[in-house]
Amino acid sequence: MAAVEPVVGEPAAVADLGEKRALLVADVHAGIEIGLRYERGVELESRAAERRDRLCSLIDETGVDRLVVLGDLAHRVGAPEGEERAELETLVAAVTDRVPMTLIEGNHDAGVAEAFADDIDVIDPRGGVLRGNGGGPHGSGVAVLHGHTRPDPALRSADVVCMGHEHPQVRLEDAVGGSRTERAWLRGPLKPSVFDDDADSGPKDGADPPSDGPELIVFPAFNERSGGTWINVEGGSFLAPFLPEGLDAGDAYLLDGTRLGDFRRI
Template structure:
């Protein structure tokens, strides 16, 4: 199996996180350890629990889909026989510590999961590590085995960038497709391609062996919108895109390869 393998038809991937060094992250209670174990992990980005509350504040009438999100995630855990779930940032939606419906959704999610959880901290995850017993990474991400993980709202650490495969979220990549009669539709998509070291070296101020492949994950939450990466004038959210992966290829969730993102 490849180090990071998208799950066909789903905004998720299975990653071989190798002999995962536990001392590269900090548990919610502050404990660290040096135990290592080989694991297959389900990786999802931008879950955005409680997003409906925010949408209603903006005037949109949206019923909660928390149960559907949770059940879909649980099915993916069971079907792919993973030992861990890695949330690639923005597990919650509010910037502050989760309260109300968001807190209830996260509480129900953690109660239902039967495998350990790692949260790669994103810009919407304030306070989750304090409220719930989950393992959390630093904002610049962490590396497990040969796979590096970061949310993407800030520059990943050199350790993350020097992994064989690098996974980020935050961008919510989407593609606008047009048919022969002018109709359009927007679909969530993957961006995948080789890293280019130069922009990361400029930011960090030293040489970085960034030689692996970058996977920019689609948002798990289908209400969260996204960057239409093939539409002129759309700007990327991540500070290192597109320069850090200028030849990224676009893939639909079903695996269809559309070609280089700026040529679609």
């Protein structure tokens, strides 16, 4: 059985691939401060160096053989250029000086694969399966996708499916009405009908036995400024075309490992 274990206190996990191990992160959104400047006129001091150093430190501390980004390595939708491209070049160079890098194409990664074709391996947005060499044909094991599309039906036999895109977060309130926002993990059994190509509006009939599908792990965003999906707020809207209907049950966890229980009841 494939194993994916979160790194305590971090929005990252280590996948055991047999002879190899990979560090998985999602939604790095490199260049977010540059994007916010152009998109919204918001001026924020860049944290690019801090995020890069944190990512490289995680690679070093976990002793992995590869970094896998579950989509949205870049922030701006479109081919990277100017300051954003420079930030990406520095980030990719820092990572690949340590380990090979794999990117599952996200909805923000248009042009990234082409721009860095000589530096990173790329997996189609509908997903693939990680193996000892970091990638390969479909089959059982650790499946990866971004989450803005339905997964490839061939991933149905995976032990676990890892995705990003949602940036799950929870709002926690105290006894006196104060509140805070925390990034969170979401884990639960994925309905097999999620993999049906003709399922346009969610799984059919809601009758799939939960145990028949792989475990789904929705990763928190690596970028702390990228916002996200409120998974415990009434009216919160999921982004993936198969969530939340594709989960019969799912538990939320904070980065420190605290289990919050069923995300629908938090």
